[in-house]
Amino acid sequence: MNRKNVRVKIDELKTDVGLFKNLELSIGKVTEEKWAEPMGPTPFPSVTALRNWDMKLLQRYKPFYMPFCDLCCLCTYGKCDLTGNKRGACGIDMAGQQSRIVLLACCIGAATHIGHARHLVEYLIEKYGRNYPLDVGGLNIQVEAPVTRLVCGVKPETLGDLEEVLDYTETQVTHLLSATHTGQEGNNLDFESKAFHAGMVDQVGMEVADIAQIAAYNLPKADPEAPLVDLGCGTINVEKPVILCIGHNVVPSVGIIDYLKANGLDSEIEVCGLCCSAHDATRYYKRAKIVGPISWQLRFIRSGFPDVVVLDEQCIRIDTYDEAQKVKAPVIAASEKNCVGLPNRTNDPPDEIVKDLVSGKTPGVLILDPEKVGEVATKVAVQIAPLRKKFKTLPEIDEIIQKSKGCRQCDDCRRACPQDLHIPEAIKAASQGDLTKLADLYELCIGCGRCEEACPIDLMIHSFIVKAGEKQLKQETYKIRCGRGAIQDVEIRNVGSPIVFGEIPGVVAVVGCANYPKGGEEVAEICKEFANRRFIVVTSGCAAMSAAMTKDDEGKTPYELYTGEFTAGGIVNVGSCVSNAHIAGAAIKIANIFAKRNLRANYEEIADYIHTRVGAVGLAWGAYSQKAASIAAGFWRLGVPVIVGPHGSKYRRMLLGRADKEEDWYVLDARTGEKVYVGPAPEHLFYAAETKEEAMVMIAKLCMRPNDTTKGRAIKLTHYIDLHKRLFGTMPEDIHLFVRTVADIPVTMKDEIIKILEKKKWKETVIPDPTLLPRLVRKRKE
Amino acid sequence: MNRKNVRVKIDELKTDVGLFKNLELSIGKVTEEKWAEPMGPTPFPSVTALRNWDMKLLQRYKPFYMPFCDLCCLCTYGKCDLTGNKRGACGIDMAGQQSRIVLLACCIGAATHIGHARHLVEYLIEKYGRNYPLDVGGLNIQVEAPVTRLVCGVKPETLGDLEEVLDYTETQVTHLLSATHTGQEGNNLDFESKAFHAGMVDQVGMEVADIAQIAAYNLPKADPEAPLVDLGCGTINVEKPVILCIGHNVVPSVGIIDYLKANGLDSEIEVCGLCCSAHDATRYYKRAKIVGPISWQLRFIRSGFPDVVVLDEQCIRIDTYDEAQKVKAPVIAASEKNCVGLPNRTNDPPDEIVKDLVSGKTPGVLILDPEKVGEVATKVAVQIAPLRKKFKTLPEIDEIIQKSKGCRQCDDCRRACPQDLHIPEAIKAASQGDLTKLADLYELCIGCGRCEEACPIDLMIHSFIVKAGEKQLKQETYKIRCGRGAIQDVEIRNVGSPIVFGEIPGVVAVVGCANYPKGGEEVAEICKEFANRRFIVVTSGCAAMSAAMTKDDEGKTPYELYTGEFTAGGIVNVGSCVSNAHIAGAAIKIANIFAKRNLRANYEEIADYIHTRVGAVGLAWGAYSQKAASIAAGFWRLGVPVIVGPHGSKYRRMLLGRADKEEDWYVLDARTGEKVYVGPAPEHLFYAAETKEEAMVMIAKLCMRPNDTTKGRAIKLTHYIDLHKRLFGTMPEDIHLFVRTVADIPVTMKDEIIKILEKKKWKETVIPDPTLLPRLVRKRKE
Amino acid sequence: MATAEPWQTAEVPGPKKAFVIAKADVAAKMINKAKRPVLIVGSKAVEIDFGDKKLIDYIIELAKKGKIPVVATAHMVNEFLKRDYKPKGWMPAVDISNRLTDPEWKGLDGKGQYDLALFVGLPYYMEWTILSGLKHFAPNLKTITLDNTYQPHASWSFPNTKVKDWAENLKVIIDNLGGE
Amino acid sequence: MATAEPWQTAEVPGPKKAFVIAKADVAAKMINKAKRPVLIVGSKAVEIDFGDKKLIDYIIELAKKGKIPVVATAHMVNEFLKRDYKPKGWMPAVDISNRLTDPEWKGLDGKGQYDLALFVGLPYYMEWTILSGLKHFAPNLKTITLDNTYQPHASWSFPNTKVKDWAENLKVIIDNLGGE
Numbered sequence A, B: 001m002n003r004k005n006v007r008v009k010i011d012e013l014k015t016d017v018g019l020f021k022n023l024e025l026s027i028g029k030v031t032e033e034k035w036a037e038p039m040g041p042t043p044f045p046s047v048t049a050l051r052n053w054d055m056k057l058l059q060r061y062k063p064f065y066m067p068f069c070d071l072c073c074l075c076t077y078g079k080c081d082l083t084g085n086k087r088g089a090c091g092i093d094m095a096g097q098q099s100r101i102v103l104l105a106c107c108i109g110a111a112t113h114i115g116h117a118r119h120l121v122e123y124l125i126e127k128y129g130r131n132y133p134l135d136v137g138g139l140n141i142q143v144e145a146p147v148t149r150l151v152c153g154v155k156p157e158t159l160g161d162l163e164e165v166l167d168y169t170e171t172q173v174t175h176l177l178s179a180t181h182t183g184q185e186g187n188n189l190d191f192e193s194k195a196f197h198a199g200m201v202d203q204v205g206m207e208v209a210d211i212a213q214i215a216a217y218n219l220p221k222a223d224p225e226a227p228l229v230d231l232g233c234g235t236i237n238v239e240k241p242v243i244l245c246i247g248h249n250v251v252p253s254v255g256i257i258d259y260l261k262a263n264g265l266d267s268e269i270e271v272c273g274l275c276c277s278a279h280d281a282t283r284y285y286k287r288a289k290i291v292g293p294i295s296w297q298l299r300f301i302r303s304g305f306p307d308v309v310v311l312d313e314q315c316i317r318i319d320t321y322d323e324a325q326k327v328k329a330p331v332i333a334a335s336e337k338n339c340v341g342l343p344n345r346t347n348d349p350p351d352e353i354v355k356d357l358v359s360g361k362t363p364g365v366l367i368l369d370p371e372k373v374g375e376v377a378t379k380v381a382v383q384i385a386p387l388r389k390k391f392k393t394l395p396e397i398d399e400i401i402q403k404s405k406g407c408r409q410c411d412d413c414r415r416a417c418p419q420d421l422h423i424p425e426a427i428k429a430a431s432q433g434d435l436t437k438l439a440d441l442y443e444l445c446i447g448c449g450r451c452e453e454a455c456p457i458d459l460m461i462h463s464f465i466v467k468a469g470e471k472q473l474k475q476e477t478y479k480i481r482c483g484r485g486a487i488q489d490v491e492i493r494n495v496g497s498p499i500v501f502g503e504i505p506g507v508v509a510v511v512g513c514a515n516y517p518k519g520g521e522e523v524a525e526i527c528k529e530f531a532n533r534r535f536i537v538v539t540s541g542c543a544a545m546s547a548a549m550t551k552d553d554e555g556k557t558p559y560e561l562y563t564g565e566f567t568a569g570g571i572v573n574v575g576s577c578v579s580n581a582h583i584a585g586a587a588i589k590i591a592n593i594f595a596k597r598n599l600r601a602n603y604e605e606i607a608d609y610i611h612t613r614v615g616a617v618g619l620a621w622g623a624y625s626q627k628a629a630s631i632a633a634g635f636w637r638l639g640v641p642v643i644v645g646p647h648g649s650k651y652r653r654m655l656l657g658r659a660d661k662e663e664d665w666y667v668l669d670a671r672t673g674e675k676v677y678v679g680p681a682p683e684h685l686f687y688a689a690e691t692k693e694e695a696m697v698m699i700a701k702l703c704m705r706p707n708d709t710t711k712g713r714a715i716k717l718t719h720y721i722d723l724h725k726r727l728f729g730t731m732p733e734d735i736h737l738f739v740r741t742v743a744d745i746p747v748t749m750k751d752e753i754i755k756i757l758e759k760k761k762w763k764e765t766v767i768p769d770p771t772l773l774p775r776l777v778r779k780r781k782e
Numbered sequence C, D: 001m002a003t004a005e006p007w008q009t010a011e012v013p014g015p016k017k018a019f020v021i022a023k024a025d026v027a028a029k030m031i032n033k034a035k036r037p038v039l040i041v042g043s044k045a046v047e048i049d050f051g052d053k054k055l056i057d058y059i060i061e062l063a064k065k066g067k068i069p070v071v072a073t074a075h076m077v078n079e080f081l082k083r084d085y086k087p088k089g090w091m092p093a094v095d096i097s098n099r100l101t102d103p104e105w106k107g108l109d110g111k112g113q114y115d116l117a118l119f120v121g122l123p124y125y126m127e128w129t130i131l132s133g134l135k136h137f138a139p140n141l142k143t144i145t146l147d148n149t150y151q152p153h154a155s156w157s158f159p160n161t162k163v164k165d166w167a168e169n170l171k172v173i174i175d176n177l178g179g180e
Ligand code: SF4
Pocket: A072, A073, A074, A075, A076, A077, A078, A079, A080, A087, A088, A089, A090, A091, A092, A182
């Protein structure tokens, strides 16, 4: 039993530190030390504890800075011009500034998950008590919190045990954020190391959040057969009152669902969601529906579907309140993080609030009590649905044609569009009665609304596009396997060996947001491609939704076609963004459960293991946010490469290897201490791909690891070469860098490859027991 | 006795929660509840707990946003154009964006103090134990931690008690930072309220840091007669080895000083400092010397004076390492916050490190052990001083003249200079052999170095200026009363009544950094002016240093001329930036000790008290940093107006009252519940003054409070009118807004004023028992 | 020196930038066209010396000729009074600017909000931030800076101009004021 | 449309901005002058259709005429090969750009770093960030964009140009290449 903050009254207590009389003890923690594993070197690591490891990675994967602004405006000495080698008034230079912004973004991202976790844990403790056990997978999960164990060196067993973990993460975020202050850190590599640290504590925060909610709300517990649920606007019965929840914190959604159930209204009312709250709602309640990823916010509200909009936190459009007002849907803000300027009605009687919302006396309220949110949202939905009759702000076709005639062809919309979409052409066609060009934009549009902001004649361009694509919108009916949570220990045992030896060619984590360069279909395509190739595909967040949004000829969606098991050929939705921790967790568990490396506070060794042996790659094709940055940073520190889409080039820097620099690609052979050239595997740690084709070839390539057996390497090379040939039309020119012995060569291509190797003057090398850590060398060389 | 994290072993413990056997208890907190005061309404307030109070202030002092950039570049949806009423891709608008940046700055600032406090408390606990008592003023201080008591509702008695306070502040910073994430908060007033919250927890963090170090290091304990210490380059005996400490964390300086003392070297070696580490070093060690404020960093190093440079954290030029290398002075980085990319030598034997530094094998090291810093810094200083012979990079006069001839008069330097100094003219004169114009710039130059970065022919302009002003530099010999820490309870008792009734015309806190528009002399002038007028002048940080840097005809500096007592006519240096908490603390103690308002977790009432009754004004004439932003925010939430210099307009927004809007200036009379017009007192909550004259008039004006007695108001009006007449050449036109009854009118100006009042159709009003909080009305009106 | 770039190199604005006043008489025309102009004069008005007179002397002439009410910021009222000119009002630069964003403000004379604000003599960076505030939050106000530095956030600004040309420009404006 | 403003309105850079290529033959001259130019071709090269041919077709002509080695980014190598032209190399846009910042890099042919990088066909915003990286961290490299949009971080850029004028410009460049 681990308990935190027990209060006990004791008349007299004699201890080795003295005699206490008439004491009321508030016991911070009662620990029964059950975890036999010895403590590793870095429990609760400080900001610099893993700096050496970071520097090893950063020496190989040097930052290439791509400043997003030439200036710094962070203090009132500024603005400062940092062009070229100029320094600002505080002495910082451009590399320092860009890496500082990276750290700042990672701090914001980490704070967001950790803050979310803190609210969640506090709330759940209040509701279920400190001793509520953290069951996240029953007997199938022995290692319930691999990230926390690895980083902190503790083994949380109850909700209460999570508090000290969160204390730690908050302390770290505070230290890290403070390093961004003018006149603190200035060295770019130290900033990068600190960003890695932020990513690491972010992973802890995400894990805490997800295991807390899985345990307390009984979400699917590492279930490969988590239920298939509905996704898409078309799956929502708009005849019913519709409650829409947006954000990342499931608590208010649970409040609503519980209220519906308690009052027998579950078949009367539709509960649907956008972003991760939707994921988590479906994990809690099979009948909840997912509208779609973040870019569906405007289109869904403007279509008039929701009768009440409940906002919790994160990834919520700031103008939701205004947009909802326009369709006459009351708004309930339910988070301290996002109060929307609304009156705080938390302490008012529900029926009064309902009355004010339904009558329109107040179009929105702040309610910081999730149960009350449940009651109010439901009652408002029921009462207002017949009044507002799905009032929408989408224009009619006629109106589009008419209004388009006013278009000045000024290009302002296109120049505001992040996707550089050919809006003026489409508007011109529309003005001539042809809406197909507008409809073509539907798939590409990320629903940001910037075109409308720019248009000098105030055309509601995004609405035009949605209306033109309305048929598509209404046909969006897909199935997604709801978030399963963690990976079972037994699954790890089954795939550990084939992954580490390379026979499963890789684990591809397709995660993150929906800032796609060319629509979400590319995500679905990539997932299917790699599942077909018997990679393990793991999804989460908006990307997990996009992966669902395609059908085969028989109308089946990927989650129906592929297994949800963590195995070759699976497409495995772990859940919401905080479920990303399970992906890291799976990699960690491979090192721990399969390879039996000590886990406890043993970060460096485990990261070294993962980096040199576990062929995992992250793909955040639509990454846009600070959270995405910190999630990526968490993977970097574990040595897992991350690919982002072209917009990701705005993250200020890449971490790029240099395949042409032989000296960068030596590892130690743990058996001999020898330095061995292993080729650029993996070649990059962070990079923005320009097109999905490039990303696909790179995914295959980045899955190679020094530890691959010849069989494994041959398989990986086959996929790399095959994709390269198909998508690039030719053999890769760098095969010689990845062939270590002749046995690495895929048999079917032997002759062709041998020829290349000869041309490149290839020489055979050995396959080491690879490590970057001298201390792991078992036998030191003289 | 309050203790945190006690470990006790107990064989068997029977309690009301169950029977524990063979337990090892790690006791989070042993509390003996000694504080009789009942718990107030808002212990450890959450992010929204004081939102209503904030909104009251923000309704009166509405933000005027002055965007520092038209764009937002915080996520990869961007950049977004937020010009006018345009919204970004996430839906945010310009008011939201600017207030978000304000919150972000306040979070960074708060994190910086809190992170500093955390390191300090952790370190001191390790060294002195959790039970080390928090004595900050002996019998003179009963209320040892007014801010913490007020905010958190706890009464810390030992170092260990500070931990839960820091836990709280870190949780809040994390939540607040998370609100800046894309798609979280969007309402500008909610951002502002959150910025206030950041300011409040920042004050807690500062208080924790300062009381911890006062107690543990036995710094002056609320001592009005804290010793006078040396300030200025001229006070440093450069014949000796010189150790220079820069930053805000005194721990490494203490390491050095202790080592010097232990080895009898204290008269052999000069220890001096820049920024707040210097303040705190002098509080610890009378022989330590203060070089000057932040803007002296480049000039002091380039002059070649320091033999070793020790960097801790905050306010350190990023290029210090490079600059120090140029003068051949080794650098020791001593903080996790600022690792400078240097090799971590913490675990190496001191003599090895010394050897490497002296030999130049490595020009800098990171040492995260303050005792080791002490030993290494001292040994290096001793060994290297004879070698480097104060090697400097300041040019000789000839060189200046020669090089200036190359000047293209391109204006690039001036256009880069934050002060728009007429550099090209001065360079032209220099090229003709006349260095006086360069010397004239010495006082105005904030030492940022941007001119040099901009110059196409790489003239070392700042060095030219320093060389031209070298005589001044060397004549800088001043005395400063070292930071006294808190204000005694008895001092509060003595001045409480005259302050609250207005007979002491105001408390002016002159604080913050050195980004002055026209040199530091203005600060000294303002301090003296108000001390002469029998205001209480409180100083801290760089401003406290600038206040010292002037002499009267007899060569006396202000701290020699004015008392250090917290009383009318005093100039009271509380200490470093974290000592700012004592200024807030003094205001809080007036409400508590003098007015007997409950303190414990009673924030709103105390803030209301301070806002309506305590005529305090903050002046941060050279504020530049994020810390300055959060410090200001802490004062705003207490209702204390803050004035910044013109560069402060870059803080993105002002909080301005509208004297012309009568409806804004009503308060409740707590006796009757009546709404009473009280005039715009204080008129603004945050504003950037353009010139010192404007600031001085405004200080006098902003000291007025609704609660002033007629006598008090007459005194305050006298100062306001007098300054207005002297500096603005005329009577103020808004006197009628501040005269409530005829008795308010200063007798000496009666006729003149009566005439004005008649012209303005003035009507007498009552003087209420003012409050903004309906719940404080004792008798409600029907 | 790039003439229509921000005078302080780094004070780069966004997409919307001040139109450049190529010829001084254009500024005069715009002032003449304004229904309710106001002239805000900052502390540098006494620091800038054209030799014959100071900036403030030109400004007084300009205000008189154009019958434009003056708001003196900082301690400038004194300088005006010394020159026997009483500004219509004096208040901090940020205070007057804040009022200019309020459509309900009645102006110094109680007759209503202004439609054109002329700025001169504020520290460059402070005028920059203030004009930014007005650009974004006073959509119905036009702003012109009479300084010799390009102020990107004004509606109209002179390019960066040598001091002697500046004096010429002011003379031209004064000559062309009034007399519709 | 403001022609020498960033094509994506908000992608405002800082004080240092690309010189505008007013006439296409100037670009040709600069290319001719370069000792070691390299041409980086992105994915939009096949998307942009001038009617008669695609952008990539012009680029191939240009590369041949100027004897400029081509780096195909993304999956463009395929498109070149389809057109019987073998690029000198292919790699991600950020990879080639990163190499361009390394003074030690030996180039695709092992003969040393390039002195001029021509960019064409990357997504606007990605080319923007990449050119920013080069502007700040490859001080000895000149960059020219052959796109029809103003790229402020290049050393030289065309202004925002209509598609048909773009084709014209490319033709002019091709015509003027080589033959010193
Ligand atoms: S943080 Fe440094 S570079 Fe940024 S504005 Fe301040 S002084 Fe300039």
